[in-house]
Amino acid sequence: MDPASQPQSYTYPASPAELRESINSFLNERPGSQLRAQTQERVRNSLEVIQKALDEYGSDGLALSYNGGKDCLVLLALYYSLLPPQPSPESTSTAAQLLPSPSIYVTPKHPFPQVESFVDESAAAFGLELIRIPVPMKAAFEDYLRRKTGVRAIMVGTRRGDPHGEGLRTCQRTDHGWPDFVRVHPVLEWRYAEVWEFLRALRIPYCELYDQGYTSLGDVHDTHPNPALKRESGEEGFRPAWQLLDEDMERAGRGSDKKEREAHEHVKAGLVGNADT
Numbered sequence: 001m002d003p004a005s006q007p008q009s010y011t012y013p014a015s016p017a018e019l020r021e022s023i024n025s026f027l028n029e030r031p032g033s034q035l036r037a038q039t040q041e042r043v044r045n046s047l048e049v050i051q052k053a054l055d056e057y058g059s060d061g062l063a064l065s066y067n068g069g070k071d072c073l074v075l076l077a078l079y080y081s082l083l084p085p086q087p088s089p090e091s092t093s094t095a096a097q098l099l100p101s102p103s104i105y106v107t108p109k110h111p112f113p114q115v116e117s118f119v120d121e122s123a124a125a126f127g128l129e130l131i132r133i134p135v136p137m138k139a140a141f142e143d144y145l146r147r148k149t150g151v152r153a154i155m156v157g158t159r160r161g162d163p164h165g166e167g168l169r170t171c172q173r174t175d176h177g178w179p180d181f182v183r184v185h186p187v188l189e190w191r192y193a194e195v196w197e198f199l200r201a202l203r204i205p206y207c208e209l210y211d212q213g214y215t216s217l218g219d220v221h222d223t224h225p226n227p228a229l230k231r232e233s234g235e236e237g238f239r240p241a242w243q244l245l246d247e248d249m250e251r252a253g254r255g256s257d258k259k260e261r262e263a264h265e266h267v268k269a270g271l272v273g274n275a276d277t
Contacts, residue, residue, distance in 0.1 A: 010205045012125035016083040022202055023047075023081050039197040046078050046186040049170055053153055053184045054082060061152040062184070063102040063144075066128060068119040068207055069217050070195050070241070072157035075187050077204055079155065080126045100129035102148055106140040107132050108219040115217055118207040125205075142179045153182040159190050161247065192247035200242060213238020216251045226253040 013019035027044065031037035053062050064079060066072045079101070105119060123130040131147065133140040145151060158165050171184050187195075192215075199206055209217060213225030225238040228249040244250065 006206065006208065006211055010203045012122070012205060013080070016080055019077060019202075020081040023078070026198075026201055035193055035197050036201075038191070039194040039201075042187070042190050042194050043078065043198065045189070046075075047082065049184065049186040050075075050079050050082055050155070053155065053171070053186075057153045057182075059083070059099065059101065060150050063104060063148065063151045063154045064128070065154050065156045066103045066105055066119070066123065066130065067157075067217075068105075068115050068122060069157065070199065070206060070210065071159055071162075071187055071190070073122065073204065073206055074190065074195055074198055075155060075157045076122070076126055076128075077199075077202065078186065083127075100127050102151055103128040103130045104140065104144045104154070105130055105132045106137050107134045109135060110220045112209060112217065112220050112223070114209050115207055118205075122205070138178055141181070145179050145181060151181065153184050155184045155186060157187055158185050159192075159195075160188055161192070161250065163251075192244065192250050196242035210241040213241070214253055215241045215244055215249075216254050218254055222255050224253045224255060226250075228252055 013022065023043065027040050031040060064072075064076060066076060083101070103123070105123075119130070122128075131144060133143050141154075153171075158168060160166065160168070165188070168183075168185055168188060170186070170188055171182055173182050174180060207217065213229040214223065215226040215229070217223055226241070226244060226249065228246065229239040229241070229244060231237055231239060
């Protein structure tokens, strides 16, 4: 196995309690770097946002928008860790069982097979009641809310640096003309490096494409390995996503956007550092 790739020891937690214990250990350890300290603070803040949403809407009224990407995965792990403890083996009460969490996957027209496989795997591991609905997004959410009439809020893995993320608030109602629900953005303030610091510290499995140089996942026809991660010194292939140093280059592999095409040109012109770490 490539030493830069995801170790086989990355495994899903057996229960919310197990993950909660791992997160608590992560939060209680003395940070050895500024990045670790910042990530710990992000985790605390995000857990608070999710817990408030759970208190206000309940587990039946709060859904998760999930697509298998790294940001959604952080959100899913944090949410899962806050679910009520699983019953003891002796318990036979149906009410005591951990109920599947309502969630929606708005599928792109041409998804990566690796992403589809990972969504299936991770949704099962974290107990999602996942409903797949194809794009466009507005129609997908309308369809989802018709099916899940009790859902009043949906958590989304959008970060501040994402397209259209600048003006978002942690919680806000959808814009006029969209289906009416409250959008909750628990990981809004997370930075790219913090996402990977958390996932790798907690050893949470992630989509294999991130080990192949992809840093942002979308449609198979407009998503490519990030050129900023291309290996040097005659080596073939790309370094893993977590080795990207310049977070402004996160979406450089998404070729459909003008800004992203410009990012490709910056790499070609040698304006972006590409040192190995």
